[in-house]
Amino acid sequence: xxxxxFVTFExxxxxxxxxKEPYYQTYKVEIRRPGMLLLEGLxxxxxxxxxxxxxxxxxxxxxxxxxGLNVNGVNMLSCMTKIExxxxxxxxxxxxxxxxxxxxxxxxxxxxxxxxxxxKPYLIRKSPAPDKEFYQSPEDRKLLDGLYECILCGCCSSSxxxxxADEKYLGPNAFLRAYRYLIDSRDEGAEDRxxxxxxxxxxxxxxxxxxxxxxxxxxxxxxxxxxxxxRMLLERGY
Amino acid sequence: xxxxxxxxxxxVVILGAGGAGLNAAQVASQYxxxxxxxxxxxxxxxxxxxxxxxxxxxxxxxxxxxxxxxYDTVKGxxxxxxxxxxxxxxxxxxxxxxxxxxxxxxxxxxxEGKIAQRPFGGHTAEFGKRPVKRxxxxxxxxxxxxxxxxxxxxxxxxxxxxxxxxxLELLTNEGAVNGVLCWDIKNGGFHIFHAKAVVFATGGCCRxxxxxxxxxxxxxxxxxxxxxxGFSWSDAEFxxxxxxxxxxxxxxxxxxxxxxxxxxxxxxxxRFMERYAPTIKDLxxxxxxxxxxxxxxxAGRGVGPNKDHVxxxxxHIGAEAIHExxxxxxxxxxxxxxxxxxxxxxxxxxxxxxxxxxxxxxxLTNVIRAVGPNPEEPVPGFFAAGEIASASVHGxxxxxxxxxxxxxxxxxxxxxxxxxxxKENNFVPLAENAGQExxxxxxxxxxxxxxxxxxxxxxTLTECMEKYVGVFRxxxxxxxxxxxxxxxxxxxxxxxVNDKSSVYNLELIEALELNNMVLVAQALTEAxxxxxxxxxxxxxxxxxxxxxxxxxxxxxxxxxxxxxxKIDYRPVRMKPLTVEPFPLKPRVY
Numbered sequence: 001x002x003x004x005x006f007v008t009f010e011x012x013x014x015x016x017x018x019x020k021e022p023y024y025q026t027y028k029v030e031i032r033r034p035g036m037l038l039l040e041g042l043x044x045x046x047x048x049x050x051x052x053x054x055x056x057x058x059x060x061x062x063x064x065x066x067x068g069l070n071v072n073g074v075n076m077l078s079c080m081t082k083i084e085x086x087x088x089x090x091x092x093x094x095x096x097x098x099x100x101x102x103x104x105x106x107x108x109x110x111x112x113x114x115x116x117x118x119x120k121p122y123l124i125r126k127s128p129a130p131d132k133e134f135y136q137s138p139e140d141r142k143l144l145d146g147l148y149e150c151i152l153c154g155c156c157s158s159s160x161x162x163x164x165a166d167e168k169y170l171g172p173n174a175f176l177r178a179y180r181y182l183i184d185s186r187d188e189g190a191e192d193r194x195x196x197x198x199x200x201x202x203x204x205x206x207x208x209x210x211x212x213x214x215x216x217x218x219x220x221x222x223x224x225x226x227x228x229x230x231r232m233l234l235e236r237g238y
Numbered sequence: 239x240x241x242x243x244x245x246x247x248x249x250v251v252i253l254g255a256g257g258a259g260l261n262a263a264q265v266a267s268q269y270x271x272x273x274x275x276x277x278x279x280x281x282x283x284x285x286x287x288x289x290x291x292x293x294x295x296x297x298x299x300x301x302x303x304x305x306x307x308x309y310d311t312v313k314g315x316x317x318x319x320x321x322x323x324x325x326x327x328x329x330x331x332x333x334x335x336x337x338x339x340x341x342x343x344x345x346x347x348x349x350e351g352k353i354a355q356r357p358f359g360g361h362t363a364e365f366g367k368r369p370v371k372r373x374x375x376x377x378x379x380x381x382x383x384x385x386x387x388x389x390x391x392x393x394x395x396x397x398x399x400x401x402x403x404x405x406l407e408l409l410t411n412e413g414a415v416n417g418v419l420c421w422d423i424k425n426g427g428f429h430i431f432h433a434k435a436v437v438f439a440t441g442g443c444c445r446x447x448x449x450x451x452x453x454x455x456x457x458x459x460x461x462x463x464x465x466x467x468g469f470s471w472s473d474a475e476f477x478x479x480x481x482x483x484x485x486x487x488x489x490x491x492x493x494x495x496x497x498x499x500x501x502x503x504x505x506x507x508x509r510f511m512e513r514y515a516p517t518i519k520d521l522x523x524x525x526x527x528x529x530x531x532x533x534x535x536x537a538g539r540g541v542g543p544n545k546d547h548v549x550x551x552x553x554h555i556g557a558e559a560i561h562e563x564x565x566x567x568x569x570x571x572x573x574x575x576x577x578x579x580x581x582x583x584x585x586x587x588x589x590x591x592x593x594x595x596x597x598x599x600x601x602l603t604n605v606i607r608a609v610g611p612n613p614e615e616p617v618p619g620f621f622a623a624g625e626i627a628s629a630s631v632h633g634x635x636x637x638x639x640x641x642x643x644x645x646x647x648x649x650x651x652x653x654x655x656x657x658x659x660x661k662e663n664n665f666v667p668l669a670e671n672a673g674q675e676x677x678x679x680x681x682x683x684x685x686x687x688x689x690x691x692x693x694x695x696x697x698t699l700t701e702c703m704e705k706y707v708g709v710f711r712x713x714x715x716x717x718x719x720x721x722x723x724x725x726x727x728x729x730x731x732x733x734x735v736n737d738k739s740s741v742y743n744l745e746l747i748e749a750l751e752l753n754n755m756v757l758v759a760q761a762l763t764e765a766x767x768x769x770x771x772x773x774x775x776x777x778x779x780x781x782x783x784x785x786x787x788x789x790x791x792x793x794x795x796x797x798x799x800x801x802x803x804k805i806d807y808r809p810v811r812m813k814p815l816t817v818e819p820f821p822l823k824p825r826v827y
Contacts, residue, residue, distance in 0.1 A: 017739045035576055046744070047693030052737040054744040056278075058453040061489050061570060063382055064282040080573055102424055103742035109279065122390040123342030133339040135351035141344065148344050148376075148383060152281050186342070 005031040007083060009041060011053065012094040013104055022101070024092075025050070031083065038078040038091075039067060055105035062217060065153035069105060070094040075155035075215040096158035112154050115170045119178035119196055124189025140185040147180035147225060149218050156212035156222050168201040172212035172222030175203055179225035182232060190232070198238045203229045241677055243419075243428045248273040248398070249660035250653075251433035253405055253418055253460065256283035257381070257642065258624025258649035259439035260388035265653025266437075267397045270660045273431060275400045275420055277455055277747075280389045284441055284453040285645065288381020289566060290494030291358060291373030292338075292642035294331035298352040299371045304328045305817065306363060307372060311640060312820045314360040314523045315633025316774035316784065318473065318792070320811035321819055323601040323629035327640075327647045334646050335374055343387045345376050346563070356497040356563075360523035360637040366827070369521050373639045378492050378566040381642060403429065404747055407676025408436070408463045411669040415467075415605075415620035419673035421680055423747060426740025428680075430673050434665055435619045435656040438464065438597060438605075439649065442625040444477065446759045447590030447708070448700035451483055451490040460626040462754035464597050465761065466675075469617070470608035470794040472628040472808070473595030475766035476775045478636055479709050481527040483589020485547040487574040490591065491567055491584055493638040496520045498563055500552040502531065503583065504539040510548075515827040522827045525635040525775045528588040532709050541585065549583035556580075588709055594636050594775055596628035598794065598808070601815075603627065603652040608794045609806045619666065621656045623648035630792070633810075634774020683749040688732035692748045699726055699752075699759060707763055712780045716767040723760045730756060761795045764803045769793060786822055 006028045014022035027049050029041045039057055046053050055078075056066040062080040069078050072092050083091070099107035150173065157163045157171035178197055181187050197203050203226050212222040249270035252259045259274055260283075266272045276283065295302040307328040312319055339345055339353060346354040355371040363370040376383040392399075402423040409417035409430070417432045443458025444450045461471050481502070482491040496502075501520050504510050514530040515522035522530075531548050540546050552560060552567075557580035560568055564579075571579045598608040603623050604616035624645040631644055706719035730753055737745040771785035772778050791807040798804050812819045 015739050015741060017741055035573075037573075047696070051691055051693070051735075051745045051748075052739075054737075054742045056282075058278055058282045058455050059284065059287050060454065061287060062573070063379075063566075064278075064284075064286045064453065066278065066282045082573070103739070106424075106742045113279065117393050120394070122387075122394045123340075125340075129340045131336075133336050133345075133353050136347055137351045138347045138349065140351075141347045144344050149379065151286075151382075152386075181342070184342070184344070 003031055007031060007089045007091060009045060010090065010092045011045070011105070014101055015103055034084070036083050038071065038081040038083055041083060042078055054103045063151055065151035068096050068153040068155040068158070070097055075159045077153060077155070077217045080217055096154055098158045098164040099154070109154060112157060112173070115174045116152065116177060118170060119174045120189060120193050121177040121181060123181060123184065123187055124192055126188045134186045136185050143183050144180055146220055147176060150176055150220060151218060153217065155215040155217055159211040159215035161209055161211065162205050162207055166201060166205060169205050170201060172206070172226065175229060176220065176222040176225045179228050182229065194233060194236065194238060197229050198233050203233070241428060243430055243673060245430050245432065246273065247432045247665070249433065250435050250437065250656045251275065251418055251431045252437040252439055254283070254439035254441060254624070254626070255280035255399065256439060256441055256624060256645065257285035257385055257388060258645035258652065259437070260385070260392050261646055261649030262437050262439060262623060262653035262656065263397045264388060264391045264395060265650055266657040267392070267395050269657040273398045273400060274392070275403045275405065275418065275431065277402065277404050279401045280399065281386055283385060284456055285381045285385040287453065287490065288642055289378040289490065289492035290497065291356060291375035291380050291639045292335065292384070292646065293358065293361060293372045293639035294335040294374060294643065295328070295372060296332050296335065296353060296355065296374065298348055298355050300363070302363065302370055302372055304331065306365060306370070307331065307361070309365050309820055310361050311631060311637060313366070313825060314635055314637040315631070316635055316825055317790065317822050318630070318633030318773060318810060320601070320630045321814040322811050323631050325814040325817060326601045327631050327643060330647050331643055334650060338384060338387070338646065341387055341391050343376065343383050345374055356494060357521060358497050358638045359493050359521045359527070361639070362518065366517070369518055373494065373497060375494065377562070378494055378564045384642060404750065405459060405463060406680055406750070407673055408467050409668065409672050410467055411666050411672070414618035414666045416666040417668060417672065419676040424742055428673065428677055430668070432665060432668055433619070434660040434663055435621060437652045437656050438622040438626050439624045439652070440626045442593040443755070443758045444590040444593065446699060446703050446755050448704040449483060449488040449587070450590040451480055451488055452590070457751040457755050458758035459751065459754050461597070462757050465757060465795070465797050468796060469605065470598055470796045471595060471761055472598035472608060472630065472792050472794055473633070474762045474793060474795045475769050476594035476634050477590055477762070478524055478592035478594055478775050479528040479588040480524055480591035481531055481588055482550050482586040484570065484574045485585035485587050488589040489570055489574050490589065491550060491570065491586060493524070495550060495552050495564060495567060498552070498559065499555045500550055502527070503549045503551055504534045505541045505545065506539060510534050518827050523635055523637055526827065528709055529777055531588060547585050547587045550586045551583040552579055553581055553583070592636055592641060593625055594632040594634065595630070596626050597622045598628050598630070598792070601629055602655050603629070603648050604655060608808055609796055613808045619659065619663070621652045623652040634776060680746070680750065683733065683735050683753070684738065684746055686733045686735050688734045690729045690733050692745065692752055695726060695729055696752060698722065699755060703759055707766060710777050710779050711766055712778065713767065716763055719763045720767065723756060723763060726756050727760065761803055764805060765793045765795050768805045790822065
């Protein structure tokens with residue numbers, strides 16, 4: 001469907017094999033339906049205007065976390081963002097900040113995942129499991145809501161000034177997942193995790209700027225998790 | 239031209255890091271050196287999108303038995319599933335779900351604190367008498383929590399990952415499978431992974447349809463790799479069209495919505511499934527519901543200005559229940575249909591969702607020859623699990639929630655069996671020319687300067703498959719599709735990749751995927767043309783009845799030496815492992 005309505009995408013471009021430095025390239029993107037998503041615009045660029053643009057995407061429904069991007073200065077998922085909601089015809093699209101750029105909109109996320117792994121994001125048990133499932137009351141299960149829904153897109157960590165300033169800072173994403181396990185009634189790994197979180201690159205480096213809360217495309221609250229971890233550290237005399 | 243290739247050696251190499259691949263990895267890595275290769279970071283795999291649940295006869299809320307689950311699976315498959323595999327999967331289901339819970343999956347809970355369960359399509363008590371609560375779930379994010387927990391488990395075990403590596407060629411020698419050739423997407427460069435055993439867990443192919451529920455990565459790469467080495471694609475024609483794709487967008491609205499009380503309505507406000515499946519109504523299996531929806535539209539009872547879709551109503555269960563049990567659906571309906579489902583119904587139509595068939599295996603996930611004098615003979619060193627594989631537990635139509643169960647049970651089995659195989663066998667040496675085909679293929683596309691590009695060709699392919707190889711098919715539509723696909727195949731010889739970079743060249747990957755998708759579409763269409771009956775997800779308007787005399791058998795698609803598509807058949811394994819077989823019966827609900 002052609003509507004003759006266009007917006008401008010100004011996209012960060014960089015190919016280390018041929019570009020000395022990054023530059024921005026503009027494209028006229030046609031709005032083909034009400035509610036058209038940013039990812040549809042990027043695919044239009046790729047499939048109709050300039051096939052050399054590289055970016056990540058997979059599930060295209062906001063759960064795989066591949067397509068976190070910085071759009072007009074704010075981190076978001078391209079597949080869940082309606083172009084009309086951006087409130088402007090001029091859209092500047094950049095890779096997630098605070099991460100090394102590999103090519104165009106693709107960033108190096110190895111460090112991000114390494115930090116996630118550092119906090120031991122898995123159920124730790126010291127005592128044997130029952131034959132059946134662990135019983136967990138609906139109330140205890142409810143404690144995990146607002147934590148377990150994280151999609152590991154990196155929008156939070158890459159929006160965080162502490163994350164930009166301290167390359168060893170574990171970041172809001174890692175804390176969110178650490179807390180999800182710390183308060184799981186089935187977990188017995190607090191003593192394994194808390195010393196890692198108590199490190200100078202751990203939770204105390206958060207300056208409660210709340211960028212992570214603003215940036216999270218799933219409306220989660222990493223700062224609340226950080227505060228929860230700090231409370232646990234204090235209560236346990238760390 | 240000399241090409242630099244980096245070599246790696248592992249006992250077991252697993253291709254794909256979705257639920258099946260990760261579950262295989264967490265088991266195999268306990269015993270032997272194991273590498274996982276994936277086109278995307280593991281948590282980006284498509285298992286993440288699975289919503290409604292994973293079935294197991296735990297009986298947490300009402301009486302249930304694995305034999306009832308087995309019966310439902312066999313009947314749901316329109317009797318094309320292999321009954322040994324069905325028994326194996328449904329019997330192991332409770333134990334493996336408990337294991338998932340023990341490693342941390344945050345299932346929703348019953349009032350007593352047990353794993354919560356909900357009804358799902360085609361799952362019944364007492365052999366079809368009434369719907370049963372069998373689907374274990376974590377709100378409507380069941381795949382999400384499973385994939386992430388399995389990833390976390392593999393991290394805890396220090397599994398070796400090669401992320402953003404794209405497979406170009408399956409390596410074989412001396413009649414065995416012994417490795418994979420890959421391309422490093424991020425840095426460029428070829429890598430050969432020499433292995434004692436290779437596990438395919440590469441997922442499905444439904445991106446070949448215009449309206450689909452799949453991720454960008456689901457391009458049937460594993461099928462194409464296997465076909466090119468002479469292995470078979472079993473039951474290729476059986477694509478599952480999920481009834482409740484969001485109208486126009488195709489994104490999935492889980493069957494769990496109907497499990498929680500949602501109903502389908504036509505333009506007259508009629509709950510039409512009462513006519514098509516009087517006993518279990520909206521909870522009939524997916525093939526039946528999808529066909530019923532299309533029939534309603536064809537009869538002029540569709541909704542909207544074009545009368546081209548139906549409505550899924552769920553608001554009557556109340557906003558609180560929706561936010562608690564179906565929060566993801568609420569978000570998807572808002573973004574993709576502009577509908578607040580706590581107040582209004584969601585516009586829906588069938589969407590291509592799942593590849594019911596796959597690379598044929600025995601119930602222990604060892605890939606079998608499938609054609610020739612010994613069709614059940616295992617291929618040394620080759621295993622497959624998850625959507626890419628066909629054990630077969632889905633036959634002509636998969637039941638909802640059985641896909642997650644399939645990848646857990648068979649993913650785990652593939653981990654055990656490949657590790658066992660690797661312990662008992664030596665490396666088969668690499669062939670002298672190992673990887674040359676894949677290297678040539680990539681170089682052909684990277685250096686291509688012809689006329690055709692991905693965008694227009696992909697559009698033609700997906701529109702063709704939707705229009706001519708969709709929910710209903712005829713000899714005429716399939717023949718038309720065949721012509722269009724043959725033309726697309728020719729167009730690939732005059733292709734152009736503009737991007738010549740070796741660093742994260744997405745245009746190159748899309749070219750290779752398109753090359754695979756055209757082959758997969760051709761194989762599927764040929765299989766559909768030859769199956770002159772209606773069974774499960776394969777509905778032929780010109781042959782509207784099931785024909786057990788001529789077609790109660792698995793289709794086996796292979797390529798001959800010249801790359802032409804060949805169709806053979808293989809008997810269904812009707813004998814279960816320990817119980818009596820479920821004999822062929824008319825399938826009514």
